[in-house]
Structure formats: C-alpha cells, structure tokens
Amino acid sequence: MMDSLNFYVFLLIAIIAGWLMGRFNSVKSAQSKSKGGGLFDDYFVGLNYLLNDEPDEAIDTFIKALEINSETVETHLALGTLLRRRGKVDKAIKVHQALLARPNLKRNFSDSAKLQLSLDYIAAGLLGRAERLLNEILDEHSEARWEALRHLITIYQTENEWNSAIACSIKLLKNPRFKKNPQIRAGAAHYCCEIAEQCLSENQNSKAKAEIKRAFTFDKKNIRAMLLLAKLEQRQGKYKASIKKLLRVGSNNPEFTGQLLQPLAECYEQTGEGFEKLLRTIVAETANVDAVLTLAQLIKTKTGSSAAINFLSEQLSQHPSLEGLIKLFELQIHSVEPNIASSLESLLNLVDEQMRRNFEYQCLHCGFESKSLFWMCPSCKKWDNIRPIAETTAR
C-alpha cells in the first residue's frame, strides 16, 4: 500500500515537473498556447484515471502528456525504471523505445536509454536483445560501457557462456574502479572453474589444468579452483600433491574441514600411513565433529568397537554433539537386549532423519540456507559467501 502511494506521488511529481518544463519551454520557444493546453488536458485526464484507481490508463495518458524534450529525458528515464521495478516491463520498454526513437538525443542520454532498455529486456527474459543492445554501448567506448559490461557478465553467466563472461570480466577489471573488486574477480575465477569441471568430466586433463591456473590469476585463494586442482592431481595419481592442496584449503578455511575428509582419506589410502595421525591432530586442535566421527570409525575398524566407544565417550564429554551421540548409540546397540535394540534402532533412525532435514550451508551475506554447497548464493547472487554451518552452532 505504502509502496503504491510512493509510486503515485513520484509519478505525479514527475509529471508536474515534466509538464511545467515542457510548458516553460514552449513559452520560451513561443509555441502556440493551444499545445500547452492540450498537455494540461491530458494531465487531468491522467489524474482522473489515477483517482479512479485505473493506474494502467493513467500511466498511458501521462506518457502521452509528457512531451519528450531535453528537460524531460531524465523524467522519462526515471519513469521507465519505475515501471520496470513495478513489473510493468512492456510499458517500460515503450517509454525507453520512445526515448531512443527521438532524433538528436544527446549521447549520454541515448546510452542511458539503451542501458535501461536492455534491463527491461533482461526483466522480460529477452536476453538476446539485451545482449545486442549492451554490445552497441560497448562499441561506442562511452562511460556507460562499464555498467554495460556488468550486465553482459550477468547475461553470459545466466546462459552458461563462460568464455564470453570471462572476456567481459577481463575488460571490466581494466578499469581501476573495478580492478580490485572481489566479486568480479571471484566471478571470473568461477567461470574458469565451470570450464575446468566440464573438461574434467570429459577427461581433458591438461585443458582442465590450464583453466584452473587461469582461475588463480583472478583469485589466487579460490577454494573451488584449489579443490579442482586436488581432484585432478588425485586422478593423475599425484596423491601427495593432492593432499598438500587439500590441507592448504583446510588451513585457510577450517570450516571446510568436513568436506575435505573424504578426498583426504582416498589419497592417504594410496600413500599409506598418515590419515589417522592427521585426524588426531584435527580432533585435538578443532574438535571438528566430522573428524571425530571419521576417527571413531577408523578406530572401530582397526581396534574394535570398545576402543571406538571409549574414544567417542571421552570426546563427547569434552565437546558434546548430537551426531557424536548418535554414533555412540550405534556402536553400543549390539550389546543391549534384542527387543530393546530394535526400538532403540527405530528411535535412532527417527533422530537421524530429523537431522538430515537440517541445512548444512548458509550464506554469510543474506542468510540463505541450503543442504548443498553453492559457490554463488542463489538468493543474493554473491560469490563465495556460502559456508558450511559449524556443527556446534547448527545443532
């Protein structure tokens, strides 16, 4: 309600301002008074529509009434933007197209109108048209091209055209204003990672490696690129190198420890000893729940259930966690009477199922929660802001 009110108040002010300027201009240029009167009539017709709660007709009439001249161009631009934000994309397109059709439109205004029209097209899902228009602005080397590049990157990202997105990012990063922008740098690194992942799935290892290296030129600490490199090296049998990369990710981003344990276990299995020692270090330093559970499993396999139970009980007394408790029950369930064991087992399944419903990742920027890891937040569209939720705070 408040939003609509603001919209109409703005619309009225814009129209009155535009009308006054148009009138002032026509007086200055000694135009006939009858034209000014016609505008005034249209204005009241529009106002009447507005008061009768027929906003669509009101907008049409106001657009008609608001003569385009050098003083009202900005009003038209603002009106168009407002219409798009209100979801009236077709009307916004009309306003911006009418502006562009005007002969002798000043260069900066035509660039702004093209930029706004391309945003209308994006909002309408007409990405091809938006792309053509934005490329026109790029060719003209205007100040608006930086903004155009940003929108082009968004379009290419949406259409999975990674190489085009990278090319635009490189151009944008040449501007000192954007050179150190972490989101643009992260985006470019992730586009390289997208290509690298595709190469990995097609077994094109050397091409994948080149893309991973390119990712590091944009963002030398990119977690995804480092994980991909570790994956590639593991695949090529370079287990020690892979372990080194995984440990580096872990020490720079301790919250990712849980995600690293599986590939680490696989690599250590090939190199021989070392995994248990690593797990003990992680447990002693961070009490990471995933590490505790993995170590408990390892102890059970090597030494037996009772040793694992002792280890878990001791850990839980220092760092209580629901996951640890469930694991402890699982280890002990075989030592209780069969009829109690079966009811205990169904109870455990129930708790386990409940826990699986919990979100495991959260966006540090907007709070979006998910069960799987997204490198770009689906909600706020920021890169590298989604992190694993620490077990101790999550449960």
Ligand SMILES: [Zn+2]
């Ligand atoms: Zn977010």
